[in-house]
Amino acid sequence: MGTFVAAPEIIRSYGNKIVGLAEEFNTNMNSLYATVDKLASSDYVSPEATVLANRIKAYKMDLVKIRNVMASYGAFCQGTSNDVETNQDTLSEDMRG
Secondary structure: OOOOOOOHHHHHHHHHHHHHHHHHHHHHHHHHHHHHHHHHOOOOOOHHHHHHHHHHHOOHHHHHHHHHHHHHHHHHHHHHHHHHHHHHHHHHHHHHO
16 A cells, blocks of 8 residues: 655645746736737738637637636645645644644
């Protein structure tokens, strides 16, 4: 039988990293869509550019969902690290009596 080892500091570190990446993803997504909106509202926009802008805009809700999943998973890891730490502390106290 294998040994189960959970290091809360490592789980927390990964959670923090994932949350940071979700924030970076969100920043980049917002920048992309600001550029697309600017392109689509230009006075000199070609029909092809309008089609491209509309196609890119069609993916926005999917990208928002991806960002939300990333942020939720990062928060889950952060919460899990706290739970593991609490459980380890409780077990240590119980073993000491």
